[in-house]
Structures are given as C-alpha cells and as structure tokens.
Amino acid sequence: QDKSKDITIVMPSAVDVVEPCHMMSTGYIGLVLRQNVVESLIKLDPKDSTPQPLLAESWKQIDPLTWRINLRKNVKFQDGASFNSAGVKAAIDRLFAPALLCRDKDRLFAGQTLEVKPVDDLTLDIISKQPMPLMPLTLSQIGITSPNTPTTEASKHPVGTGPYVLTSWNPTQSLVLKQFDGYWGKKPQIQQATYVWRSEPALRASMVAVGEADIAMQIAPQDAVNPDTDFGYLNADTSRVRIFMDQAPLNDVRVRKALNLAIDRGSFVGTILSKGVLPASQYMMSNINGYNPDLKVWPYDAEEATRLVEEARAAGVPVDKPIVMYGSDFMLANSNELFETLIQSWQQIGLNVKLEMVDKIQLSATRHKPFPTNRPTPTMVFETHDNAAGDAFYTMMVYYHSSGDLSNIADPALDKLLEKGSTSTGDERRKAFQEANLKIQQDIIPDVMLFHLESFIRVGPRVSYAPDFTTQGKLELADVTFK
Amino acid sequence: MIEVNDHLVEVRNLSVDFHTRDGTVPAVQDVSWYVNRGETLAILGESGSGKSVSSSALMGLIDMPPGRITSGEVLYRGENLLNATPERQREINGSKIAMVFQDTLAAFNPVYQIGWQVAETLRSHGVPKKVADVKALELLERVGIPNASGRFFDYPHQFSGGQRQRIMIAMAIALNPDLLIADEPTTALDVTVQAKILRLLKELQRERGMGLLLITHDLGIVAGIADRVAIMQGGKIVETGTVRQVFETPQHPYTHRLFDAVPGRRVVSETARTLVEQPLLIVQDLSKEYLSPARLFSRGATAAPVLALNKVSFKLERGETLGIVGESGSGKSTLARTLIGLETATGGGASYRGHDLLNRTPAGLNQVRRQIQMVFQDPTASLNPRMSVREIISEPWAIHDDVVPRNKWDTRVRDLLEQVGLQRDHADRYPHQFSGGQRQRIAIARALALQPEIIIFDEAVSSLDVSVQAQVIELLKSLKDDYNLSYLFIAHDLPVVRSFADRVLVMHRGAIVEQGTSREIFNNPKHDYTRELLQSDPALNVHAAI
Amino acid sequence: MENVTSTTVPVRKTERTSLRQSLDLLWRDKFAVAAVLFLIIVVLAALLGPYLFGQQSNRINLLTRNAAPSFAHGWAFVLGADALGRPILLRLFVGAQNTIILAVSAVILSMIVGTALGFVAGYRNDWLGNVILRVADVLMSFPSLLLALIVLYVLTPGIANVILVLAITRVPIYLRTARAEVLEVRERTFVTAADIMGASTWRLVWRHIRPAVMPTLVTIATLEIAFVMLAESSLSFLGLGIQAPQFTWGAMVAQGQSYLGTAWWVAFWPGVAITLTAMSLNLLANWVRLVSDPVQRWRLEAKEPSHD
Amino acid sequence: MNTYIVNRMVYSAISMVGLIILVFFLARLTGNPAELYLPVDATPELRAAFSQVNGLDQPVLVQFWRFLVTLLHLDFGNSLRLERPALQLVLTAFPTTLILAFSAMALALVVAIVAGALAACAPNGILDRLVNVVSLSSASLPNFWLALVSILVFAVWLKWVPTSGTGTLAHWILPIMVLFARPCGLLAQVVRGSMIDALSSAYVKTARSKGVRSRSIIFVHALRNAMLPVITVAGDQMSGMINGAVVVEVIFGFPGIGKLMMDSIQYRDFAVIQCGVIITAAAIFLMNVLIDFAYVALNPRIRFK
Numbered sequence A: 001q002d003k004s005k006d007i008t009i010v011m012p013s014a015v016d017v018v019e020p021c022h023m024m025s026t027g028y029i030g031l032v033l034r035q036n037v038v039e040s041l042i043k044l045d046p047k048d049s050t051p052q053p054l055l056a057e058s059w060k061q062i063d064p065l066t067w068r069i070n071l072r073k074n075v076k077f078q079d080g081a082s083f084n085s086a087g088v089k090a091a092i093d094r095l096f097a098p099a100l101l102c103r104d105k106d107r108l109f110a111g112q113t114l115e116v117k118p119v120d121d122l123t124l125d126i127i128s129k130q131p132m133p134l135m136p137l138t139l140s141q142i143g144i145t146s147p148n149t150p151t152t153e154a155s156k157h158p159v160g161t162g163p164y165v166l167t168s169w170n171p172t173q174s175l176v177l178k179q180f181d182g183y184w185g186k187k188p189q190i191q192q193a194t195y196v197w198r199s200e201p202a203l204r205a206s207m208v209a210v211g212e213a214d215i216a217m218q219i220a221p222q223d224a225v226n227p228d229t230d231f232g233y234l235n236a237d238t239s240r241v242r243i244f245m246d247q248a249p250l251n252d253v254r255v256r257k258a259l260n261l262a263i264d265r266g267s268f269v270g271t272i273l274s275k276g277v278l279p280a281s282q283y284m285m286s287n288i289n290g291y292n293p294d295l296k297v298w299p300y301d302a303e304e305a306t307r308l309v310e311e312a313r314a315a316g317v318p319v320d321k322p323i324v325m326y327g328s329d330f331m332l333a334n335s336n337e338l339f340e341t342l343i344q345s346w347q348q349i350g351l352n353v354k355l356e357m358v359d360k361i362q363l364s365a366t367r368h369k370p371f372p373t374n375r376p377t378p379t380m381v382f383e384t385h386d387n388a389a390g391d392a393f394y395t396m397m398v399y400y401h402s403s404g405d406l407s408n409i410a411d412p413a414l415d416k417l418l419e420k421g422s423t424s425t426g427d428e429r430r431k432a433f434q435e436a437n438l439k440i441q442q443d444i445i446p447d448v449m450l451f452h453l454e455s456f457i458r459v460g461p462r463v464s465y466a467p468d469f470t471t472q473g474k475l476e477l478a479d480v481t482f483k
Numbered sequence B: 001m002i003e004v005n006d007h008l009v010e011v012r013n014l015s016v017d018f019h020t021r022d023g024t025v026p027a028v029q030d031v032s033w034y035v036n037r038g039e040t041l042a043i044l045g046e047s048g049s050g051k052s053v054s055s056s057a058l059m060g061l062i063d064m065p066p067g068r069i070t071s072g073e074v075l076y077r078g079e080n081l082l083n084a085t086p087e088r089q090r091e092i093n094g095s096k097i098a099m100v101f102q103d104t105l106a107a108f109n110p111v112y113q114i115g116w117q118v119a120e121t122l123r124s125h126g127v128p129k130k131v132a133d134v135k136a137l138e139l140l141e142r143v144g145i146p147n148a149s150g151r152f153f154d155y156p157h158q159f160s161g162g163q164r165q166r167i168m169i170a171m172a173i174a175l176n177p178d179l180l181i182a183d184e185p186t187t188a189l190d191v192t193v194q195a196k197i198l199r200l201l202k203e204l205q206r207e208r209g210m211g212l213l214l215i216t217h218d219l220g221i222v223a224g225i226a227d228r229v230a231i232m233q234g235g236k237i238v239e240t241g242t243v244r245q246v247f248e249t250p251q252h253p254y255t256h257r258l259f260d261a262v263p264g265r266r267v268v269s270e271t272a273r274t275l276v277e278q279p280l281l282i283v284q285d286l287s288k289e290y291l292s293p294a295r296l297f298s299r300g301a302t303a304a305p306v307l308a309l310n311k312v313s314f315k316l317e318r319g320e321t322l323g324i325v326g327e328s329g330s331g332k333s334t335l336a337r338t339l340i341g342l343e344t345a346t347g348g349g350a351s352y353r354g355h356d357l358l359n360r361t362p363a364g365l366n367q368v369r370r371q372i373q374m375v376f377q378d379p380t381a382s383l384n385p386r387m388s389v390r391e392i393i394s395e396p397w398a399i400h401d402d403v404v405p406r407n408k409w410d411t412r413v414r415d416l417l418e419q420v421g422l423q424r425d426h427a428d429r430y431p432h433q434f435s436g437g438q439r440q441r442i443a444i445a446r447a448l449a450l451q452p453e454i455i456i457f458d459e460a461v462s463s464l465d466v467s468v469q470a471q472v473i474e475l476l477k478s479l480k481d482d483y484n485l486s487y488l489f490i491a492h493d494l495p496v497v498r499s500f501a502d503r504v505l506v507m508h509r510g511a512i513v514e515q516g517t518s519r520e521i522f523n524n525p526k527h528d529y530t531r532e533l534l535q536s537d538p539a540l541n542v543h544a545a546i
Numbered sequence C: 001m002e003n004v005t006s007t008t009v010p011v012r013k014t015e016r017t018s019l020r021q022s023l024d025l026l027w028r029d030k031f032a033v034a035a036v037l038f039l040i041i042v043v044l045a046a047l048l049g050p051y052l053f054g055q056q057s058n059r060i061n062l063l064t065r066n067a068a069p070s071f072a073h074g075w076a077f078v079l080g081a082d083a084l085g086r087p088i089l090l091r092l093f094v095g096a097q098n099t100i101i102l103a104v105s106a107v108i109l110s111m112i113v114g115t116a117l118g119f120v121a122g123y124r125n126d127w128l129g130n131v132i133l134r135v136a137d138v139l140m141s142f143p144s145l146l147l148a149l150i151v152l153y154v155l156t157p158g159i160a161n162v163i164l165v166l167a168i169t170r171v172p173i174y175l176r177t178a179r180a181e182v183l184e185v186r187e188r189t190f191v192t193a194a195d196i197m198g199a200s201t202w203r204l205v206w207r208h209i210r211p212a213v214m215p216t217l218v219t220i221a222t223l224e225i226a227f228v229m230l231a232e233s234s235l236s237f238l239g240l241g242i243q244a245p246q247f248t249w250g251a252m253v254a255q256g257q258s259y260l261g262t263a264w265w266v267a268f269w270p271g272v273a274i275t276l277t278a279m280s281l282n283l284l285a286n287w288v289r290l291v292s293d294p295v296q297r298w299r300l301e302a303k304e305p306s307h308d
Numbered sequence D: 001m002n003t004y005i006v007n008r009m010v011y012s013a014i015s016m017v018g019l020i021i022l023v024f025f026l027a028r029l030t031g032n033p034a035e036l037y038l039p040v041d042a043t044p045e046l047r048a049a050f051s052q053v054n055g056l057d058q059p060v061l062v063q064f065w066r067f068l069v070t071l072l073h074l075d076f077g078n079s080l081r082l083e084r085p086a087l088q089l090v091l092t093a094f095p096t097t098l099i100l101a102f103s104a105m106a107l108a109l110v111v112a113i114v115a116g117a118l119a120a121c122a123p124n125g126i127l128d129r130l131v132n133v134v135s136l137s138s139a140s141l142p143n144f145w146l147a148l149v150s151i152l153v154f155a156v157w158l159k160w161v162p163t164s165g166t167g168t169l170a171h172w173i174l175p176i177m178v179l180f181a182r183p184c185g186l187l188a189q190v191v192r193g194s195m196i197d198a199l200s201s202a203y204v205k206t207a208r209s210k211g212v213r214s215r216s217i218i219f220v221h222a223l224r225n226a227m228l229p230v231i232t233v234a235g236d237q238m239s240g241m242i243n244g245a246v247v248v249e250v251i252f253g254f255p256g257i258g259k260l261m262m263d264s265i266q267y268r269d270f271a272v273i274q275c276g277v278i279i280t281a282a283a284i285f286l287m288n289v290l291i292d293f294a295y296v297a298l299n300p301r302i303r304f305k
C-alpha cells in the first residue's frame, strides 16, 4: 500500500499501557492517545490555556455545583457506538470504577466524585459535591471512551471518537495508529503513524537523520545541532530542589537563602542545559493562571551566601552537618552534570551537601507523605513537576498546602491564601495564588527553584511539526503535515 | 665414507645443541651414519647419549629454539632434509620416514581413539577415510592387539604400555615407509610378543626393502636383527661397524663396558633367607575387570569387558624381590595400580601389614603411602613438568617431613642423582630436558628417596642401557641389603629378572600361571607359557654372538 | 660442616640470580616492559593522583565545557575536558585510585572465592562439589541487575558494596573454569604419582594442580578487570555505583556516553585507559605465564643471540 | 550415566527452588511497586487499593504461598506492567535473545578459535601481537560505546544497515556484531593460552612425525585438548547473554529477554521477574549439563561420579 502518507515516531520509552484514564500520570500514553484516538470534551489553547470546544460545543456553570454541557452532533465512536450523553456518562463514570484504579482520578478530582446526569441526547449535567470552578480544565484532561470499554480492567484497545484508530499494539515493540474513516472532523494528512521506542537519545536522533523515523521525541540537547530539523520547546517541566525543613541546618532560613544564592543559574543556560531553559522563580510556568510575574529569579551571590552561612554558624546552627540531596538520573538530560554542579556550588559556600543517586521508587517514596518523623540526615530532593492543566491550583495545593500530599510545609497563613485561591474565580483567584507564590519565595523558601526545562524534538525532512509546551503530554497527528 | 648417494638415508656431521638456563647442552656432536635399503642399523648407547635427539632431528621434530642444529646435513635419497620446506618435510614424514617414539603414553593424543589415530597417518597422505579405517584395523591386528576390532574405539590410556608400543608401531608402518626409526620399540614387550614384532619388521624389510634404524639397549635384539651397529656415548658415535665386527672385537672402552654389563652373564639370584616373619603384603584372589565405559558420543561396537586381573594371589616377604613377568597386556601394571589404590578392585583382597589395601582407613592410608612407593611404567607422565628435578625428588620429604631434614635435601637429591647415574647438577633441570632413560632414573630416585618398605617397579629399567641398568640394579640390591627393602619388580627383561628377583610370578591373561623361586622358574619352567617365554628370549643369542 | 656450606651457598646463589634473571627475562619481552611501565604509571597515579590533582580535577569550569583535546587551555587539557569543563587527563590520574581499588579488589575477591570453590568442586566429585556447582548455577542465573538493586536497598551504596556485587556476579566464571581444569589435571599421572606418595589433598591441589590451572584463570582475570571497570559504570545509573564527586574511569565512560556524537573524547580516553590497563595486565600475565612454565621459558631465554 | 542424569536433574530442581525462593523474597525487598505505577501525588486510598488489587498487601509468606499454588498450575501470574500473562511475555521475548546469543557465540567461537590458535603457533610473534591487541581491545570495549559507535558508522554514515529495530535480516547484523565482540576477545585469549601448552606436547610431535597437515595438527590435535577452558568460558559468556544481552537489546530496541527483564526489574514486575528467572535458569542449567557432557566427550579421561 501507499507508504508515503505514513510516518514513524520514535519515543524514549515503551507505551506499556494504553488505558486512557492513566493518560495524565503514566508514561507516554497521552502522547499517543490524546486527541488522536480519544478526544476530550474540551481542549485547551496552547497559548493561554483557555478552554476551547471539541466534543462539547458549549458549556456553562448553571449553579455552583453543576455544569451543563452541550455535545457535538454527528459524532461516532470508532466502534460504531453513537456519541451521546449516555456515552459520555459511561466514559466519566468509568473513571470512578473501583477495579480500574484510574491513576488520573486523584489528580483530577482530588477525592471528589462526580455525578453525570443526561438531560437529553446531546445535553448533560455534571454535578460535583463541592464547587469545581476548574471544570472545563478538568474536562480537557478526560478522554471520552466508547461505552463498550470494559470497566473492570485496563483497556488494551482504547476506542474513542478521534481521527485515528489503534490498530496494533505490541508493548515490547511498536504501536500503530491508522486513520479512522468515520471521523467527524477534518481529515488529517497522516494516514498511519507507527510509534516505536528506543531509550538511547542519540539513536533516536539518528533514526530521523537516516529516515527510519520522521519524528524523534526527547533528543539530547547536545545532539540538537541542526536548526532545520531540531526544535526546542519549553516542556512545562519545572525543576527545583525541595528542602525538608524539619532539621538543622535546613530549618534555618538563612541557610535556605544561602542555598538559593549559591547557584549561578545563568551559567547553566546554553551549557549543561540547553539555551532555551529559563531560570525559574516559582514552581509553574508563566502561562499558568496564578503565576506571579513580579517575582525575580534568585540572583547569584556567593559572597552573600557564604556570609549567611557564617552568620548561621555564629548563631549556633550546625552548618557543617552533612546534608543529603537525592537525585535520580531519569529526570532530565544531563542530570548528572547538573547535580554535580549544584553540589559543588553549595560546597563552595561552606555547606556540606552530598549527592545520593537513588532509583525511581526511592525518589518517589521520599517525595510524598508520610514523611519519616526523624530523618537520619538533613535532606533535600531534586524534583520536577509539570502543570499542563493551566491553573496554579494543580501545583500549589499539592506542593505547598499543609494538606498536600507532597507538601512538607505547615504554614497557616499560606494555607489560608491557598484555600482562598482555590475556591474563588477570576482575578481574585489569580491574586491569591500570586500572593502565595510571593510568600513562598520571600518568607518560607522551602526550595531552591531552578529552571523551566526545555525538550528537543527532531522532525524529519518529510513532515513539519511545531512543538509547544503541550507536546510533552500529547502529539496531535493532525498537527503534523507533509511538506 | 662413500660420497655417492647410494644410501637411503645418510646423516653427516650432525650436531644438536639445547639451550637451557645454565648454558648450552651439546646433545649430539658430529654424528654421522647411514642406512641403506633393506638394511638395519642399530644404535646402541648410553642412556642420554643423544640417540633419540639425533633421530628426531632428521624428521624435523626438534623444537628450534630451544634446540639448534649447529652443523650437519641429513640426506634422504640425496635430498637434504634440513633444508626442506615444511610441506616437503610433511610429505616425507609418515610416508617415507616414520618413527616409533620411546615414550608411548605421551606420544598418543589422549583425547582421540586409537583407531582414529592409526588411520590418521594414512589419511594424512591421501588415503580415503574408509580405506584408512579398514587398513588401520588390519594393522592393529597385525601387531597383535587382542580383540582389535573391539578396541578400535578405545583411548590410549585404556591400553597397557606394551600394547601402546605396538599400536605406535602399527601407526609407523602403515604406509610402508622407506625408513623406519624405531626408538626403543620393544621396551615394554615381553619376549614372545617382542619376537613377533621383530619378525614383522623383518618381513617388511624383506618385502619392501625398508631401512630400519633401531635404537635399543637390548644387545640380544641387536645381535638378532641388526646388520650394522653404531655405539653412542655422550653425544658422539664412538664406534661403528658390522654387528660381527663390533661384537667380536669391540674397540672403545664404553663398548667393552656395555658387553660386560649384560645381565644374563651373572648367576641366577638365590634366596638364602629363611622366612620367619609375617609376609608384608598378602594378595588374595584379586580381580579387576575394566568395564567398557558407556560410550556417549562415539560409535563402534560395545567392547566386551576386559578381565585384567583374574583371582591373583601371592605374598611378598620382607626383604624379598618378587619379579613379575608376563605377556604384554597380561595385567602386570593393573596389579600394581590396584595394589596402590589407583584402580578399584572388582574382587578379592590385599593387605599390607594387616592394613586393608583396598578399603583404607585414613590412618592406615598414611602408613601405606609412606611405606609403599611405585615407579610408573611411563616415567614422563609421572613427573610434574613444572617442577625441577630437585623439587620432584625432594617432594616425598616435603610430604613425610620426618625422613630427611630440610637442610640436607639438596645434598641428598644430588647424591641420589649420582647414584642412579645422573649428574649432580641435573637437579636444576626440568623433566622435559631429559632423555627417556634419564627420566626413568629420576622416577627411580624419587621412589628411593623415602626408603619405603616396598617399592613397586613397573618396567623401571626398561629404557636403560645395560651399563646403567647394571648400576641401578646394583644400587637397588645394596639398598635392599642395607635397609631390608622389598621390591615388586615388573619387567619383561628375563635376564634382569633372573639375576635380580628372588622369586618370580608369571602372569598370563590376567592370571598367575606359575610362581616360584627364580631358579625354579628359569631352570624348570612348568607352564607352557613360561616355557615359550624362555625360549624366545633373544638374550641367548647375545651370548652366542659375543 | 660440609652440609652447611653446601646447602646454604647454592640457595643464596639461586635467589640472587633469579631476581636478576627475571629482570633479564622481562627485558627480553619489550611488550611486557612497556606493560610494566604503564602499570607503574597507573599505580603511581592511583597512589598520588588524588593528592596532586584532587582539587584541580574536580573544579567545574563551564567555559572549558567539552573542550576538544588541544594545548590551548594548558597541559592539563591535552586530552580535552569533560561536560563540566574538567580536565580529562587529570581526572584519569585521580580516578585511577578508585578504579584500581574497585576493579582489583572485585576481581581478586571473585577469583579467590571462585577458584577455591572450583578446586573443591573439581577435586571432590561428591555432594559438596555438587552443591557448589548448583550454587554456581544459581549465581549464573540470578539477574545481576536485581542483585544490584537488592544490595542497594538492603545495604547502603558505597564502594564496598559495589565490590561485593561485582565480585558475587563474577564468581561463577572462575569457579567453573577452575573446576573444568581440575577435572582434567587431576587425572594426569603426575598427580596420581604424588597422591600415592602420600601427598595431602592440599599439597596435590596447591603444588600440582594449581600451577597447571592458574595460567588460564589469570588470563581470564586480566580481562575481567576491564569488564568489572565497565560493569561498575553501568551500576552507577542505579545509584549503586560510586557517588559523585568520587568517580572512576568507568563512571567517566558512562558520563561521556551522551556526548559520543558531539565530544567523543569524553568517553574515549577513559575507555582507552581501561583498555590499556587490561592490555598491560594481560601482556604481563602472558609473560609470567611463559616464565613460570619451564617448558615454555626458552621462548624468552632463547632470544638473546639470534641463531639461524 | 542414567543415574548421573537423574542426580543432576534432582539437584537442578533443588537449586531451581532455591533460586525461586531467593528471587521471590529478595525482589520484594526492593521497594513498593505502587511508587512506580501510581502518580507521586496519589492518595493513600489509591495506593491501598492498588496494593490490594495486586495482592501486595498480604504478608510476603502468603504471597509466596499463592505464587506456589498458581505455579503448580503452570501459571506464572500476570505482569503488573503489561497486564498480560508473564509466561507469554517471557516466551515471546526468549527466542529473540536465544537467536541473538547463539549466533553471536557461534561466530565468536569460530573467530576466537582460529585467531587464538594461530596466535599460539608463534607466541610473541607478529600475528600473536596483533591478535592480542585486537582481542584485548574488543574484550575491554564498553558495550554501549561499541553499539553507539557502530550505529553511527555503519547505519548513519555508511547506511549499510538499519540503525535498530527488528524486521529484516539486516537488523540482526549490528546487534550480533556488538554482542560478539567481548566473548570473542575473551575466548581468543583463552584459546591462545591453552593452545600454547597443547602445541608443545609430545602428541603434537607424534602428529608431525606422521606427516599430519599443520592445519589439522592445530585444529584437530591441539585444539581438542585445549578446549576445556574454552567451552567453560564460552558457557559463562553464553549464560550472560541468555540472561539478557541487556545493553544490546536496549540500545537496538530488540524485544529480547534482557530488555524485558531489565524493564521488569525496574518496574518491580515481580511475576515477570520470577517467570523470566525460571525460564532463563532452566536454559542455563541445561546448558551447563551440556557443557559437562562436552567435557566428557572432549576428554575421555574426565570422569564424573
């Protein structure tokens, strides 16, 4: 058959699960499925994160707890089931099916349950127990699967309304998407997309170079040397070193300040990290609602940092105590170099920081509650976080609120601010979160904020594709065009 | 010397040196000889005089270095083999000139079947495999390997020393070579078999005009089949001539010594002792059956089990020399190996001073190991190639540390070397730097080192020229008298046995067919086999010749 | 009186000459000489490197990041700089210490344990030998990655544990090789001869079997050195390797991996150092093998005058 | 012979049980899989539910008992990561690795034997030095380095072969070559070493006196005597490869057992780890039996009880 309309996409690791409700939290499922196989009711505009219609034509909040959704007409699921309010209800209910252990559920609903009530064939109400001002954003993350999808086990053959059907999937080798003839919208150019996976970045880059693949995800910055084919994009990941503030010397704010001042963030840019990375002042990107544009990145001032450490020492803080920083090298390209440089910067201002590389499980276990009540050593951990859902809520409540699963801060004033932000809307909401970010950076200093990270993609000569910050979580084949 | 090349093979002024750590050993110096078609040249000589080296040289078998041919030429039908290309040498080797090696166990490839190895000579020179196999079997039968077709697929270590020697001969005569170099080809053969083999060689000579270079120390054989003799000593040929000339009018003092030492001239050994003590060694109905091992991957008929020992019973008294003679393959070595615990007996019993030799207790074991020593039939294999002679001979003292104090080791080693006719400074050399007879003497020296109560000699003096042999036997006798040692002396050399052994066992097909004092056996043989044995002894011819 | 002189004199004589003779024999094999010289440099680097260049080799300088080999930045940078701008040459010197400690102890440990067990298994054909072999089977089939993870979780990471993991996983090769050789050597007549002389098992094994078996094991061990150095680098991605700022040549190779396309020298030089070390050890082992084998020694001795 | 095989099987079965016990319990010391499968901010309820569904909340002994019971029905359980029968995953991955390992090892043996034997003919000669340098380099080259460089050279620059993946015969070339390098170098050294001894023995002299061609003196007479350590080391290397040619499989995207095991270990996919270990161990045990037979076949003097 005609291969000229087929492309191959090479990814860093296997698509080992294709269950749409793990899309947000597991591997590269979203990249493959989202908007290609399963579509959501609403999609976000990549520029400013505003909700746009997709399977829903319109929506509105009819009372604090209820959102009314109007569905698009003439849409069919790939298995022939018709797309209507009953189908959407089934899809949303499926997220809560206990046997499914939906991994995105927590993130999306934070413990809430939703009730879906079809109003008529193409209208439905979604009712929550507590107000959900972010309902459109939430809906943009949910893939609407066919009502025939099993609810007792993870789907191995996801069926949605998207322009592509999953035709074959071998978790050890490849996955193939083929165009769906009955798609309701505009037909994309790509006939068929084959996804393969290779863990070696240089190999992925080479595969595009020799024409074995058309798009290579996540190539290493040092291999991205050809401006015609290699594109960098901010990938929504922000990195920081979290400080566990429960122990001396890390419980001393001077020491935490010093940790921040010791890092020459600018020197990383274009060297160890690529040119496009941005030093960060807060744990979210500027397109997120709640980002505080007035915050400045910590300056580099080693003298001041040394002075602070000495001051703390004079005040009896045990600054010589060994501090452990956990890192793991699956997190970003050149992480080893980054860690070594950080460690050395801190050692130069007189803090005894040591690196301990651990594996994924250990790192993850260190990051979330329950935290150990008495740690053997003062501890920091390197982590990255991406907020692609557009609102500060998804970051702040988890990482900074005292009830957050990943938070090691218990500051009542901050809690208040965050609660205010999460329940209000509009300007008030934004202000509250911005204020919280200010307080975090200026008073609490629970972390050493580092960079908004950049990823690179290599696009072969046959096709064109422009990545953006959503590319980490989805790659719409419709956006790929032949030259 | 005639300069016309009418000789089959002629060696002119050959000299071979060996490089060693402490200098150069001139193993062969300026040696010349020739062999004509159908003629037999015997090289007699002192052990270590360069017989093997000079004959290896003409087949291009000397490792160079460490060896070095410093002068001379080897002419085969006028062609100087020392200048031949390796490919030419290969063509000649095996098909035109063939060799029977002295040390047969080491000379066979341990991992290939005997039949295969014999047939290989043929295959290497273009005989198709099928034909070669048939021919090989025929050859094995011809040299008198019992049940040859059944044993075609056996491995070298499963044969007796004499059988290996015969297989070696079969291998060498496979292609009817022009010249056969036989280096001590009959050292492990009893006289009956030996006579058969020599007859075979003679036949080949007659049929095909084969030249025979016979290296031997056995004057009887020389007298029997050689046309001319060359006598070597210390790397040189000291005397050469027809058998008659040399035997009747020996010129060189060494030749004189050689003839004087011929064992048959001395009287039959007499037992003068009255046996009051309990016997040292009691062997009762000892049997050993070699089951044909399950052949995992090889084809071939399943051979019938070999009954190597069949209800053997005898006693060894203290201070006694018990000679064991018998046909090659009759189970002599097996008897020795079973007594020493290397083979598990399949029946019967044996005890040493009340210690059961077959089911040993650890305590008894140590005693036995201290008091019974053995000299193996294949001396080369029994010497650790990585140990110097000093280490080899002093090893028993290291094991049994009460025998000789450490600071005396060096002198004692050198004394022992001297006693067995080697040089004191040989102590620093390694086994591979010695000749066959020299290695045999190292093994003897090692067995003597402990002065055990019993020493088992398995063809221990077979590679020694008669003068050295006489010296060694003399040494053994005096040790026996001084320390009241007992010997189990396995040999096929009847004159030696006659003059050395007090009593004699005659073995045939795994059983003892006759035993008695030397006098009884030699003067009044009862069993048919014994009679046959005595009749075919060529030593008698020597006396006629001299 | 006479005995005293005659035994002491030759012993002294042979001892003196044997040292000189060994040097003499070494000189005959120019490759072995080169190997010894290289190993001396490595050992010196391992001893002194961290004291001489410890500071300099760890100083991060992003200006010289991935600098190509040249004299432009001073002699320390002749082999180029790594991704953090540190001089590779000095890092090779400093890394030698950890590398050598790690590789040599892992190899020696596994060799001793493996060989000892192999001797027992080969010599004693009974239940004990069988048990040892089955343990080796188990070790061979246990995934080494899992083993590494287990050690990481149960113990704390550190050089001792790296050595432990590497040693455990490499035991079977020595064990099985030693056993196979012993099975064959113990059937040789000279071993039997010593046995019936009353030699203890220990003596048989040590004096007779070991010298015949060792050369093969040593050959394997010299190659294992390189392998262990590299295996360590692949452990470091689990966090089990040696932790920065400590480093080894293996870790340097691993770090250079991502720069193969752009800065080949980062992974290349430490790789060369590993290969050269292995090669030197092997050449030296080959030399020792010749010297210690009386049957082969002439290959070195005979070299002085050229005959023919 | 038969008793030997029976004994061997009994012992192997015992060690298999030991291996399973070791793997089962030790693997569970390496952290809770929930950390990997669930997002870091998962609620405790979700974590609990995950553990319960996958039976990880039970005491380890109970888990082991269940494992044994299912194992008796030849059921190795389901993969946590891929949610399909572990046995099926292992059995589809295993042949790839076997083919890879066998071809690499066969090639390595042939090349190593020829090179090592020729080198041994003249120790310290030019050929010997050459073989030494090449074999030592190939034995000490980092695998991943070799893999990446050979991709760069042969696939990217020369475009002779595809970079990676499976499909055509050409896809096998690079992985096999990379896999082949280390065993080949190692074996060449081993062959060289033991051949030097064998070539100076008396039976070689006999063969020369028989006029045997030097090729067959080297490869028939000496080689067979020198094979013992060679097949042992080859066996060790082979079992390393059966256990997974991890680097090669990962880099080249070869869906073999090495990659499967590595992923399973990293993802604490216990069922697959256990199944993989059992299958590979069975293969390795079998190979060791064959190697022991080979000892006897190669050298008739070797005996086992």
Ligand SMILES: Nc1ncnc2c1ncn2[C@@H]1O[C@H](COP(=O)(O)OP(=O)(O)OP(=O)(O)O)[C@@H](O)[C@H]1O
Residues within 6 Å of the ligand: B018, B019, B020, B025, B026, B027, B045, B046, B047, B048, B049, B050, B051, B052, B053, B054, B066, B102, B432, B433, B434, B435, B436, B437, B438, B463, B464, B465
């Ligand atoms: N590789 C070697 N290195 C040093 N000397 C050697 C070497 N091979 C043989 N010799 C010496 O060369 C001499 C001649 O040895 P050769 O084997 O020819 O003796 P032979 O006459 O055959 O004695 P025998 O009757 O004992 O077999 C001996 O003295 C021996 O020690």
Ligand SMILES: Nc1ncnc2c1ncn2[C@@H]1O[C@H](COP(=O)(O)OP(=O)(O)OP(=O)(O)O)[C@@H](O)[C@H]1O
Residues within 6 Å of the ligand: B157, B158, B159, B160, B161, B162, B163, B188, B189, B190, B290, B306, B307, B308, B326, B327, B328, B329, B330, B331, B332, B333, B334, B335, B377
């Ligand atoms: N390992 C073995 N397996 C099978 N048969 C064997 C084995 N060893 C010896 N034999 C056979 O046992 C018989 C006796 O052998 P043994 O070595 O005892 O003979 P021998 O009397 O010493 O002969 P020779 O005088 O030739 O050395 C021979 O037929 C021999 O082939």
Ligand SMILES: [Mg+2]
Residues within 6 Å of the ligand: B051, B052, B053, B102, B183, B435, B436, B437
């Ligand atoms: Mg001789």
Ligand SMILES: [Mg+2]
Residues within 6 Å of the ligand: B160, B161, B162, B332, B333, B334, B377, B458
């Ligand atoms: Mg015998």
Ligand code: NI
Residues within 6 Å of the ligand: B001, B002, B003, B007, B010, B034
């Ligand atoms: Ni003449």
